[in-house]
Amino acid sequence: MAETKVSTRYANSLLDLTSEKNNLEQIAEDMELVRSAINSSSQLRNLLESPVIKLEMKKNILSEIFQEKISGDSINFIRFVVEKSRESLLPSIIAKFLELKDEKLEQISVEVKTSFDFTDEQKTKLKSRLDNILNKRTYLNFKVDKTIVGGFVAKVGDTVYDASVKHQLELLRKEFLQGSVQLN
Amino acid sequence: MAEVRPDEISAILRKQLSGFESEVDIYDVGTVLQVGDGIARVYGLSKVMSSELVEFPNDVFAMVLNLEEDSVGCVLFGESALVKEGDTVKRTKRVASLPVGEEMLGRVVNPLGIPIDGKGNINTKKFYPIERKALGVIQRQPVKEPLQTGIAAIDGMIPIGRGQRELIIGDRQTGKTAVAIDTIINQKYTHTEEAAKLGIKPVYCVYVAIGQKSSTVAQVVAKLQEHDAMKYTTVISASASEPAPLQFIAPYAGASLGEFFRDNGKHALVIYDDLSKQAAAYRELSLLLRRPPGREAYPGDVFYLHSRLLERASKLSDDLGGGSLTALPIIETQQGDVSAYIPTNVISITDGQIYLESNLFNAGVRPAINVGISVSRVGGNAQIKAMKKVAGSLRTDLAQYRELEAFSKFGSDLDKITLRVLAKGARLVELLKQGQFSPVPIEKQVVSMYLGTNSYLDSIPLHDIKKFEKEILEFIAVKYNSIFENIKKEKDLSDSTKEEIKKAADEFLTIFKKSA
Secondary structure, three states: OHHHHHHHHHHHHHHHHHHHHOOHHHHHHHHHHHHHHHHHOHHHHHHHHOOOOOHHHHHHHHHHHHOOOOOHHHHHHHHHHHHOOOHHHHHHHHHHHHHHHHHHOOEEEEEEEEOOOOOHHHHHHHHHHHHHHHOOEEEEEEEEOHHHOOEEEEEEOOEEEEEEHHHHHHHHHHHHHOOOOOOO | OOOOOHHHHHHHHHHHOOOOOOOOEEEEEEEEEEEEOOEEEEEEOOOOOOOEEEEEHHHEEEEEEEEOOOOEEEEEOOOHHHOOOOOEEEEEEEEOEEEEOHHHOOOEEOOOOOEOOOOOOOOOOEEEEOOOOOOOOOOEOOOOOEOOOOOHHHHHHOOOEOOOEOEEEEOOOOOHHHHHHHHHHHHHHHHOHHHHHOOOOOEEEEEEEEOOOHHHHHHHHHHHHHOOOHHHEEEEEEOOOOOHHHHHHHHHHHHHHHHHHHHOOOEEEEEEEOHHHHHHHHHHHHHHOOOOEOHHHOEOOHHHHHHHHHOOOEEEOHHHOOOEEEEEEEEEOOOOOOOOHHHHHHHHHOOEEEEEOHHHHHOOOOOOEOOOOOEEOOHHHHOOHHHHHHHHHHHHHHHHHHHHHHHHOOOOOOOHHHHHHHHHHHHHHHHHOOOOOOOOOHHHHHHHHHHHHOOOOOOOOHHHHHHHHHHHHHHHHHHOHHHHHHHHHHOOOOHHHHHHHHHHHHHHHHHOOOOO
């Protein structure tokens, strides 16, 4: 799809810029912040997607929101994206950028779903185990999801390490279904 | 208050199920971007293989057909209504495959090998991928053993050899399936001890029903059961209500099962009923996957679709066990138009074709085989010598008859020779008529054809031919059984056997009572 191609291009250029200016950490942090802001506010999402609002207006609003919180380079990048009327792609550009950053730093982000909040001790244990298995520096994003009943689910890229009770029950269901008559 | 811990529950359940694993499960996933018309586009699944099976929620399986830069195109084997945007898709890490083994015999399964006859699990040990490469030149040898269909017209004039691909083509309602089913029923003989003594190896059958009514498939299965033919037959059914992808893979699944027998040094017969519907199913999903349409809106690779399937029919070299896989594809034409796209394709791929015509069928010539344009390009090598001897002149006699028949319709005065040719031809046509589900063993075919070509029938009225044939065969079986035995054993028609047939025929002619 054309969309991902475009996002990759913008993300790459941002990454190149950071390596030139040597402020990758800073920019990455900024982008995380922007992402969480976009994720948490539907109004902001609407703003980005709306074709009715003028570019100038969008630029001003975005500057106002993030001015105090992120570095000048990041602001400039966001303004640049808006200038090119690619603001609706901003979330996917940021996602791609963070992905590329991880690749560059040889680290990997892992999404961990747990049924309850892990203690810090549990978290470090899990992290060291995952570091060992994946042979890479990992950083974990924890999320609580009651529907998995128990255990945890760790997702690295497209690969899932599933130790949840929900999955076990699913396997169990399949085992029981083996050889039964199919109705549909 | 007592608490029930979730892992306790699972521990108890686990005890119930030996072999159930509780380790961390590792699998690859993707997300559904788009779904509809039996096609799903999936984001992720980065390491997925082409034609791999993937699992959607609600036990819907799909096969990966398109690998694109940032998405994967899958064809669903289940209902697309059960799949939603954003659903998680799991890799199964195996390409679409079919369980194979002798356990499959006697069963009705879908193209993924899941039983649909309600007889429970099939405990097979092996899986074969559905798409397998056809064998090369070194692994093959020429077709040399006959595959008896039990239909006199075919065994006599359009012989089929083991490892051959013979197309059955005709309009709707001309008895295409009947020919195929009769062939399956006739293989019962190869599973008897008597056949084993004569060195005839058993033939295992696979009947692949593509896009047919479920009721028709049920009828076929019932007929096979009635004739005790199910115990060496597997029926693979992708009925009309099944999604197009299942109909598309059904023949490949059948070929894989046949290859299992072939690779184990056995002989297999696979019937694809019918490939026109498979081509239509493939067209449907190709168009949905946005592949460019070509002639008759079929995609560009529709020739390859059938050629790669039929190339898998083969006779293995002796080093590899000498097994064989015979393919009998069926094509339905529209209004006798054999020059449509799919019929011409398949005609050019196969080693011959059996034409069935509706006007013959309606005139009561059943099986409605048009012998003039039906051919078998390799089967002649496989025909037994006895049959070759008697059927040689049959073809020319019938050809002459057809030529003169057109003239005789003008009703002009005909000379004696012409009348004789016409009379003989009419009797031969009558002789080759045969009821459904009543295959005739080869030795009886040889005797009746010998009688037909050697003018023993000339004195018999046309309406008595079938009666005469039936009675003389019974007469020989009782009184001159050595004739049948000799033909079976020697597979040849020696002069002494000929003499005996002559003697028996002369004797029978004197006692035969013509019906009024």
